Amino acid sequence: MFRNGQQTNAGSTGPLAGYRVIELGSTVAGPFCARLMADFGAEVIKVEQKEGDAVRSMGNSKNGRSLYGASILRNKKNVSIDLRQQKGRDIARTLCEKADIVIENFRPGTLEQWEMGYDSLSLANPGLVLVRISGYGQDGPYSRRPGYGVVCEAFSGLRELTGDPDRAPARVAVSMTDYITGLYAAFGAVMAIMDRQRTGKGQVVDAALYEAAFSFMEPHIAAYQQLGIVATRCGSRLPGHTPNSLYPTADDRYIHITAGSQSIFKRLVTAMDRDDLLADSRFAEPADRARHEDEMDAIVSAWTATHHLEALEDILGRGGVPASRIFNIKDIFADPHYKAREMIVAPEDPLLGPVAMANVIPKLSRTPGAVLWSGRDTGHDTQVVLSQLAGLTQDQIDELSEQNIIHKGTAPVSADALAR
DSSP states (O other): OEETTEEOOTTOOSTTTTOEEEEOOOTTHHHHHHHHHHHTTOEEEEEEOTTOOGGGGSSOEETTEEHHHHHHTTTEEEEEEOTTSHHHHHHHHHHHHTOSEEEEOSOTTHHHHTTOSHHHHHHHOTTOEEEEEESSOSSSTTTTSOOOHHHHHHHHTSGGGSSOTTSOOOOOSSOHHHHHHHHHHHHHHHHHHHHHHHHSOOEEEEEEHHHHHHGGGHHHHHHHHHHOOOOOOOTTOOTTSSSEEEEEOTTSOEEEEEOOSHHHHHHHHHHHTOGGGGGSTTTSSHHHHHHTHHHHHHHHHHHHTTSOHHHHHHHHHHTTOOEEEOOOHHHHHHOHHHHHTTOEEOOEETTTEEOOEEOOSSOOSSSOOOOOOOOOOTTTTHHHHHHHTSOOOHHHHHHHHHTTSEEOOSOOOOTTGGGO
């Protein structure tokens, strides 16, 4: 495939094949946004400092290799350029001018200080889509604040809803808000590309961490404005949708049952052999059950506590009631449905061997995405990309390397390296 006269990932067949993405971001939100595009065929070139993206030091490692990086940096070419030096920024600018999409998640104003803002980049590349991910957005009184996913999650109000009501707000043990924002940013980028097909013009996608998290507060916004209700933590319950919670079992385990809608509640009471509950004015309709959550949950808990987990799964499964035990990662690796859906793939890594990671989603019937390789070392593709895309000679590349403006990595260079 070709974009701006240059070859891109020749083997890509996903819906984004033929598009080039430059990833200037770091840590989670930016790299995840770019990973989504790489999974669906875009040629993603990650620009990374010599010391490595901070994501490489997050989570666990084996043989000195980041297991997190193996997944979130997958399917990307890796170029190491020092953006703190003017010559490094000049090289990065050249890459951006030959790209369809540029992703960055620096503090607002950083690109402008480097003379790489959208107004500057779009002069040479008017069709460029610039995806800007930040904590608080590109403008507003808080825009220059340092923004980290979990901090912006606290600011969004979403953190106040997470956990049990009798203790401090909890958090999910992944960078949830970074992932949410990365999804929105990728969605925005694809919409901008669709608009460019009609108009020929690029634009800026402004994705703020706090706004992405705040958007998930949807049911509570109007409730406060109209009724003055301040939502707070409810543990495993979903307020206003009852029964929908975690219930104890006879073998000291838990099962989550969701039966708030009227049709499913009828299936649940049949499975419980408690059709009398439908005649009880406290539980007859969804609004009634929402007003009597404690009593409803007490009845369901008393029933689940008389059965072992496996028996409950069988009873509820046969009754068509949505329910599940709480899976851990070991359960997932052993589960037949995950296997049948091929949700775990294990591309070969030069140091780790086959390394497991989540497969590409969503599944497209005609132009599916694919995991082609695991995350590469810092600078793995520097020589090839700068030669083929930036037009630098080997002598120029060697000189830049000696000046520590670029880092060449240790990957061997071959004639067809750019197409791999």
